[in-house]
Structure formats: C-alpha cells, structure tokens
Amino acid sequence: MPGLLRGIARTAVVAGTATAVSGRVRRRxxxxxxDRDAQTEVKREQAYADQTAEAAPAPVAPAAPPPAATADRLSQLKTLGELKESGVLTEAEFEAQKAKILAG
Known part of the structure; x- marks a missing residue:
C-alpha cells in the first residue's frame, strides 16, 4: 500500500503544479x-471621432443681407402713389410701374 499512496501523492503534486501553471498562464x-481589447477600443473611438469630424457639415455662411435698395423702392412707390392720387397716372399705369419697381 505504501507504493499506492506514493503514486497517489505524486499524482496530486503533479496535478496541483499543472493547475497552478495553468492558472498563471490563464491570468497572463x-x-x-x-490590453488588446483596450487598444482596440481606443482605435475604434478614434476612428469614430475622425469619421464624425469628416461628416460634420461645414459651417453655414450667414445669409446675405437684403439689398439696400428697399429704401429707394419705398420712395419710388411713394412717389408713384402720389402721382396716381393726383390723377397723373391711371390705375393700369400705376400697376404696371409698381410691378417694375417691385421686380427690381
């Protein structure tokens, strides 16, 4: 029986050593x-940031202000209205001239 116990003890030592080595290898x-997952995640985040930066719309230029001729148009329409009121222009002439002024 001592040989049997010695064999069992040796097997237990070998199995324990194998388990310890296997555990260390597994932890490594x-x-x-x-580490690889962390590096992959950093690369993914950087690629996403680059992609969204490329896809971002360009800044929109402010709309051009309306032409300064609106004051001039108003004065022309005012004069046109006065001419119509005084009887110099007929309704048809007034409408035709008004359309020209508003068309620019």
Missing part, C-alpha cells in the same frame, strides 16, 4: 486580452 492571457 487574460491580461494580454484586456
């Missing part, structure tokens, strides 16, 4: 995978 592999 897990650490490497965690």
């Amino acid at each position: 592999q897990d650490a490497k995978m965690a």
Whole structure:
C-alpha cells in the first residue's frame, strides 16, 4: 500500500503544479486580452471621432443681407402713389410701374 499512496501523492503534486501553471498562464492571457481589447477600443473611438469630424457639415455662411435698395423702392412707390392720387397716372399705369419697381 505504501507504493499506492506514493503514486497517489505524486499524482496530486503533479496535478496541483499543472493547475497552478495553468492558472498563471490563464491570468497572463487574460491580461494580454484586456490590453488588446483596450487598444482596440481606443482605435475604434478614434476612428469614430475622425469619421464624425469628416461628416460634420461645414459651417453655414450667414445669409446675405437684403439689398439696400428697399429704401429707394419705398420712395419710388411713394412717389408713384402720389402721382396716381393726383390723377397723373391711371390705375393700369400705376400697376404696371409698381410691378417694375417691385421686380427690381
């Protein structure tokens, strides 16, 4: 029986050593995978940031202000209205001239 116990003890030692080595290898592999995953995540975030920066719309230029001729048009329309009121222009002439002024 002592030979049997010695064999069992040796097997237990070998199995314990194998388990310890396997555990260390597993921890090392897990650490490497965690580092690789972190690097991959950083690359993914950078690619996303680059992509969204490229896809962002260009700043919109402010709309051009309306032409300064509106004051001039108003004075022309005022004069035209006065001419119509005084009887110099007929309704048809007034409408035709008004359309020309408003068309620019």
